[in-house]
Amino acid sequence: MKQKKEARVGAERSVTHFLMIPMLGLLAMEIFLLMGSILLSGVITRLRENSDQMLLQQVENRRNYVGNDMLSTWSDLTMLRGEINATASAMVEDGSLNLDLLGPNGSKAGGDQLLTEIAPELISTLYGKRLSGIFVILNTQELSSDFSWEDASFSGLCIRDMDPSAPQSERNADLLLVRSPVKVVRSLNLSTSFDWRPRYTFPSGAGYDFFLQPFQTAWDAAGTLPPQYCGYWSQQPYCLADSNTSSVSYSQPLILNDGTVYGVLGVELQTDYLKDQLPAGELQGGGTGSYLLAVGRDGTYTPLLASGPLSDQMPKTLTIETRKDGRSSFVYGGRRYSAALSDLHQYGNNTPFADESWVLIGAVGVTNLYHFSNYVLTLLTVIALVTLLFGMMGCVFISRSLANPIRRLAERVAEARKSLTDIPDLPATGIREIDQFSGAIVSLSRSVMESSTRMLRIIDMASVELGGFEYRGNESIFVTANFFPMLGVENVDETVMTREKFGRLLKDLDSKLISKSAGKNSRLYKVTENGEVRYIRVSIRQDGNCMAGLAENATAATLERMRIEHERDYDLLTGIYNRRAFCRMADDLFMSPAQLGTAALLMIDLDNLKSVNDRFGHDFGDQYIRCAGQCFLHAAPAGTLVARQSGDEFYLFFYGYPNQRAIRQKINRLLEAARQESIDLPNGTRQYLGISGGVAWYPADSQDLGQLMKFADFAMYQVKHTRKNDVAEFKLNEYHRAVDSTESRQEFQEILNEGRINYYFQPIADARTGKIRAYEALMRVDALTLKGPEQILRIARKENRLADIERITWFKAAEAFQHLLEQGKALPDAMLFINSIANQALTARSAEEFHRRFSALQPRIVAEIVEADCMDSDCTCAKRNVPGFSGMFALDDYGSGYNSEKNLLELSPAFTKIDISIIRSIDASRDRQEIVSNMVTYAHQRNMQVVAEGVETPRELETVIDLGVDLIQGFFISRPVAVPPMEITAEALELIRGKAAEKAADSARNAE
Structure with missing residues (x-):
């Protein structure tokens, strides 16, 4: 045992012993330097030229890599844009998309279906191109210089992947919705980020260039430029409203075949993600080099982002001087940097933004870049000095050799700090005092890890303090003090909680359970105390023998969901039934023909709506539609199904009458009431309600609801295209004449x-x-x-x-x-x-x-x-x-x-x-x-x-x-x-x- 201990101690070296070997090596180096000093004469300039060339080559290589991503991957949106245009064109053609509703502050439901349809393609592109974000903003109105951004909101969809380098997760669990209408959120089954908003807004009146530039360029070009020629890279990082996520984006306009510009498609690259694409560590200078992505030309540049040391204090502007020998440099913070520049060429020569040149700059401090040549120059000078001066240089060298093991140890400790679950594995330095110190760090980390892991999973699941529990192996279960009180269970001692007791308490809560997910990982409880009702959601996650749960107050979200479900059958603008509710209720009636008797389907289209929208804006157009809906609701007899089909079209279904004459009387009274309705316009005039309608009879014309809708629609458009402001009944002979020639x-x-x-x-x-x-x-x-x-x-x-x-x-x-x-x-x-x-x-x-x-x-x-x-x-x-x-x-x-x-x-x-x-x-x-x-x-x-x-x-x-x-x-x-x-x-x-x-x-x- 004693021999083994002596052998182990002998393997380590004291500081004194550690210093002796470098000193002996220093003497040998002294002889080598004396013999080689002649060979070193005259090579300093070539060494510096090599350093400059290596820096330029590294920047060129990085430019080729990043430039390939920018031009061939990130900005290649042709396929995706084509699929979106095809979807939009089809929806416009079949009437499911009204471009008038896509303008600023337009109907919230205007582009919901379009966004839902194109979302899978956006997600596929997001994963395929390894992007950190992808978005679509819809708009069909010119964004002129006097446009009021602070009062405008736009329908759109923004999906982000916070870790693009990671593989695609199951069910897109790593994606977050940042901008999306509520209806689209429900249909996509994606999580929303903390800064989620249903629409795009720019309250500060800035940060919208990524949207404005490509859209307005395409608008002004009026179809003379293809969409890719209008593509635009944002000139500064930006953050969306109420968000602190900084991004750079590339966006292109969305243009239909008829030249209609109806929005913008773009990709987002978070600045942190872009910095990862610019690893400054590959530059010369021992980790002191920096990459800067900048905009400008002719020596003056504005950096967008930087990696390396300059990322902490990135200069606002750079003035780069180029000498006659081709070397470039700039001064920042009292220090001179050597710079290598390479243009990214992200725009074509004939594109509107060709003057906005992007450049990749590699910057290394002159001292660091020329470290080796300066070191050689110093050695040549030292040769001429006395032995004492050379000995001082040897001491500096020895001190640096001593610092390397300590530096590696410090770097490993810094890496270990980033992990909350791993115990640091510190490398041995071979120095007794330092290895003893690192061993103490490992022991202390293990103690801290054991005391902190109990609440680690609960903290990962929520950003605020919430009730929760955790079970690890055969240990007693840990429960926070507020977990059971949140569920309405009092007098529970959580300090002596066991897994069996905890299971019985959860089972007793089944009387309050109102819903449970298919995988039994989420439960919703209804708790009533002192007349107050609250809803508590308990989420459970199991990883091997470890199980953790989180209880959160979901009252607001649950009440909102119940309200949405209640209102799903009603049109938000008019307050009457929507098409979905109308079809469901009408189908129920047609399942029992005895209730129908003689019935009539009246389809109405509002006249003059386009004129009101064009002259006074969509707010007055909405007021015109709302006036019509309320008029139909109150003027129609009780029991009549009144619904807004879409846009300015309405359904009224009269049923249970003995004959057609009785229904005609009701329809005439409704028309008389409609002609009395009006809205006040900004110019002081009144706009009276004008309607064109078509009537199809049950059972005379058809006994099928779908055919009645088709016949009523035909009769309505016969009126719409001839005399307007009238109602006509369906005539079969006219219908047959209108059918395609045989x-x-x-x-x-x-x-x-x-x-x-x-x-x-x-x-x-x-x-x-x-x-x-x-x-x-x-x-x-x-x-x-x-x-x-x-x-x-x-x-x-x-x-x-x-x-x-x-x-x-x-x-x-x-x-x-x-x-x-x-x-x-x-x-x-x-x-x-x-x-x-x-x-x-x-x-x-x-x-x-x-x-x-x-x-x-x-x-x-x-x-x-x-x-x-x-x-x-x-x-x-x-x-x-x-x-x-x-x-x-x-x-x-x-x-x-x-x-x-x-x-x-x-x-x-x-x-x-x-x-x-x-x-x-x-x-x-x-x-x-x-x-x-x-x-x-x-x-x-x-x-x-x-x-x-x-x-x-x-x-x-x-x-x-x-x-x-x-x-x-x-x-x-x-x-x-x-x-x-x-x-x-x-x-x-x-x-x-x-x-x-x-x-x-x-x-x-x-x-x-």
């Missing part, structure tokens, strides 16, 4: 039955040689009323006959082309492009028949999918699996649809055909040229060939060849004909060959 449908059926569809062929030529590489089969129709393929497809969709069109196209196009090949009227090695409907595919039986008849032709067939169609992954898979299929796809009309990039990734085509709308007049449009150039680069990197469609002039042909397209199609090459030519037009062929000769000459000159 003549076109009949001819469509005859065309399909008789096969009166033919195909012309248009050549597709090689852009380098002019040789015809393929033919595209184009549909031609022999019909009187149907004028083209577009009308055929439109009726086919209505008649659910797209599958027939798909089959006819494949079989007849292949049959006609094979006939041409057999007669020698088409190039034998040319491919055949067949237009295929994106959401249709041949049946297995038809695919086998096609393979049997055209197996020799199949290796050269390209399935051409129209990009604007709705892509169906199942149909795409079925096309790929057709026996004998070449596997070649072509994406047609690229750039004309909403989901171009998504379709491109999903289809992985061999050919991408750029839409004629982009090719037309491309020789005079730099923007279109840039789009095609980018597409060519992208396609060639993925082994795709690019086809330029619709080339109609020599200038267009020259331009697309210069841009690098592979294939060309259009009238200038050849028009579509029944028997296609073997060569393209002479003029086009001469131009292509001339271009090829020019490129060959340029290559020869470059080789020389």
